[in-house]
Amino acid sequence: MKVLIVDDNEQNRYMLETLLRGEGHEVLSARDGVEALDLLKSSGAALIISDILMPRMDGFQLCRAVRNDARFKDVPFVIYTATYISDKDRDFALSLGADRFLVKPDEIELLGQTIKEVLAKKTSRVEPHPLGDEMEFFRQYNEILFRKLEKKVADLEAARQELQEQLLERNQREAERALLEEQLRQAQKMEAIGQLAGGVAHDFNNMLSAIVGYCTLAALNMKPDDPSRHYLEQILASADRASTLTQSLLAFSRKQAVNLERIDLNEAVSSFEKFLIRLLRENIELRLAIAEAELPVTADRGQIEQVLMNLIANARDAIREDGRIIIETSAAEIDDQFVRTHGFGQPDRYALLTVSDTGSGIPEDILSKIFDPFFTTKEEGKGTGLGLSMVFGIVKTHRGYIDVYSRKGMGTTFKIYLPIAQTPAKQAEKKVAEPPPLLGGTETILIAEDDDALRNVEVAALSRYGYTVIEAVDGVDAVARFTENRDRIRLVILDGIMPKMSGKEASEKIRALGPGTKVIFISGYADDTFSRAGISHKGETFLRKPISTSMLARKIRNMLDE
Ligand SMILES: Nc1ncnc2c1ncn2[C@@H]1O[C@H](COP(=O)(O)OP(=O)(O)OP(=O)(O)O)[C@@H](O)[C@H]1O
Ligand SMILES: [Mg+2]
Structure with a gap:
């Protein structure tokens, strides 16, 4: 049997075509009422299944035209629509002479049954249809169409909003990802520059320490009115600025020792x-x-x-x-x-x-x-x-x-x-005004420093301040020297990082041998032992390189007098 389906939506047409052909029917397809009428006139049809909302001529108009044409007025007409709003639609369609009114997609399983029924003329068609009055037809038609359009507009608006939300969400996710990538790139860049700067600053710092040390020694050897004294002061001032610079670089590369x-x-x-x-x-x-x-x-x-x-x-x-x-x-x-x-x-x-x-x-x-x-x-x-x-x-x-x-x-x-630290901050210590420094002394001091130039400067300087100085070249040597001289040594100066044994480790051994011994750590480099644990023991202190010998002397005196 020849079935004419009318729908502006291609997918709907395809589905119906497949369904009907599966049941053995011959299928003609039209995209709107105008096309449908043409097809009907040229090829005829035993059954019409039509959507309502379509361009040019909609389902209502098509139904009316079919019923008003003597040749087709008996062809069964089934409305199959997705925009069902109220019973008024159904009543209106039936009053125009439609045989059945089905709603997509829920009632698709009824389609086969309905086709059989309308072909068997089991349905009671409203006949003759009462809408002879054109004005009445258009009034009802307009009303229904208007409601349908309103619903379509609302549906479209909802779909638009949903799309917009999805789009916004996607844009946001993309922006977040881009931000993360940018942050990562930035972090990697900083890490790389930091490594480089830190390495240079570390070596530079040790050289500066030697410059400052020797200059201080030279100044100590000079008479107050020596004409070269001014040059030394200039060197020291420049070294001081250079030291600020290396400290900045060390801080940037996270290599500055922290307390x-x-x-x-x-x-x-x-x-x-x-x-x-x-x-x-x-x-x-x-x-x-x-x-x-x-x-x-x-x-x-x-x-x-x-x-x-x-x-x-x-x-x-x-x-x-x-x-x-x-x-x-x-x-x-x-x-x-x-x-x-x-x-x-x-x-x-x-x-x-x-x-x-x-x-x-x-x-x-x-x-x-x-x-x-x-x-x-x-x-x-x-x-x-x-x-x-x-x-x-x-x-x-x-x-x-x-x-x-x-x-x-x-x-x-x-x-x-x-x-935020988990436990509360300790009370800020009251700062007591420091008494004027008494610089020199006659006590015995052990110095452990692996850099020969630095050690020589420190030994020479402290000897000038009156101290007896014992030297050690690394951590192990420091412990050995201390063991030999433990009755005499009052204070130990340890470089933070030394071969064989770190300053921290050496200090633990030394303090086990001589519990009252004062310890000064000197470091230009962040050693994890310092940064994590801090220097908390009593009788231990920590100085950052480069350090002037007068500053070192003052610190030593303070500690010995504690
Ligand atoms: N508060 C701010 N307002 C405007 N620009 C700033 C501000 N802080 C930093 N900058 C910009 O960032 C640059 C780098 O700052 P940074 O502190 O690293 O170096 P600097 O101030 O130029 O030199 P230095 O701190 O060594 O004296 C500055 O030159 C300036 O252009
Ligand atoms: Mg600045």
């Missing part, structure tokens, strides 16, 4: 305010907004102060006329959402240190370079470009994160996240 202790970030910032103010001009206001609750962190107080100094100095330089710098501390939590939107962080509780300024801001194209060592926009001689590199390295050493928000002309905000 970790539990401190309250609030207290560390507040007590440093007086010093920070000295960095500023009169027309720059410094404001502190300190959190009320304690913010315990495990940190090197000196390094935290270096961070503040660098950030404040940068803020000052970015403020042209007058302006304001705000330092704020608060508690912050990094959660999964934060990690997704920022591209960094390990979920945990943090102490947040924020430094913002009303300065010139940082142009977007240089924002990714500001932490690079030697990157500076300052004129020759004004900036080394190591300030933020050092800040970066210090923050990393403290297992923290640093983030910067800035736009040209809009000021700058640096945010530093430091992990």
Whole structure:
């Protein structure tokens, strides 16, 4: 039997065609009412199955046209529609002379049965259809069409919204991934530069120590009015600047020795305010907004102060006329959402240190370079470009994160996240005014240092201060020398890293042999033993290379008198 299906949707047509051909029917397909009428006129059909909403001529109009044509008025007409809104649709279709009204896709299984029924003329068609009145037809037709369109529009809107949401979500995921990749790339770059800078700085530092040491010795040998004394002072001043530079590089590459202790970030910032103010001009206001609750962190107080100094100095330089710098501390939590939107962080509780300024801001194209060592926009001689590199390295050493928000002309905000220490900070020690230093002495001191030049300088210097000095060339040698002379040695100076046995290990052996012995560690390099454990034993102290001999002498005297 010949069946004419009318549907504007290709998939629907295909499905119906397959279904009907499967049942042995011959199938004609039309995409709308106009095509259907043409086909009907040229080929005829024993049954029409039509959708409602279609371009040019819809299902209602087609049904009406078929019923009004004497040749086809008896051809069974089945409406098969996806836009069923109310019984009114069904009633209207039936009143136009349709035989059945089926709803897609739920009623597809009824289709076969329905076809059989309409062909057997079992259905009761409304006849003659009452809509002789054109006006009434169009009124009802409009009403139904209008409702259908409304529903279509609503469906479309819902689909559009869903698409938009999916698109937004995808864009967001892509942005998050790009952010993570960028952060990783940046981290790898910093790691590579850090390795390089750290290696150079380490060697450089040892050479500087020798320069400073020999100069100090030479100065000690000179008469006060020696004309060359001035040159030595110049050398020492330059060496001092060079030493600041190597310290910055070591800090950046996380190779600077650290002395970790539990401190309250609030207290560390507040007590440093007086010093920070000295960095500023009169027309720059410094404001502190300190959190009320304690913010315990495990940190090197000196390094935290270096961070503040660098950030404040940068803020000052970015403020042209007058302006304001705000330092704020608060508690912050990094959660999964934060990690997704920022591209960094390990979920945990943090102490947040924020430094913002009303300065010139940082142009977007240089924002990714500001932490690079030697990157500076300052004129020759004004900036080394190591300030933020050092800040970066210090923050990393403290297992923290640093983030910067800035736009040209809009000021700058640096945010530093430091992990909250699990146990509360110990009470800040009261600083007692140090008595004027009494430099020399006659005690016996053991010095262990593997670098010959450095050791010679130290031995010569301390001998000049009156001490008896015993030398050792490595950790094992130090323990041996100490064992031989344990009754005499009051104080031991150990290089942090030495062949055969580290300074820390040697100190443990020495303190086991002579429990009261004072120990000074000297290191220019972060040794894990120092950074992790800190120097907590009584009678032990820690000095950072390069160190001037007068400073060393003062420290020795202080310790011996303790
Ligand atoms: N608060 C800020 N406002 C505007 N620009 C800044 C700020 N902080 C840093 N910068 C930019 O980042 C660059 C690098 O800063 P960094 O502290 O590393 O080096 P520097 O200040 O130039 O030199 P140094 O710190 O050694 O004196 C600066 O030259 C400046 O362009
Ligand atoms: Mg700087």
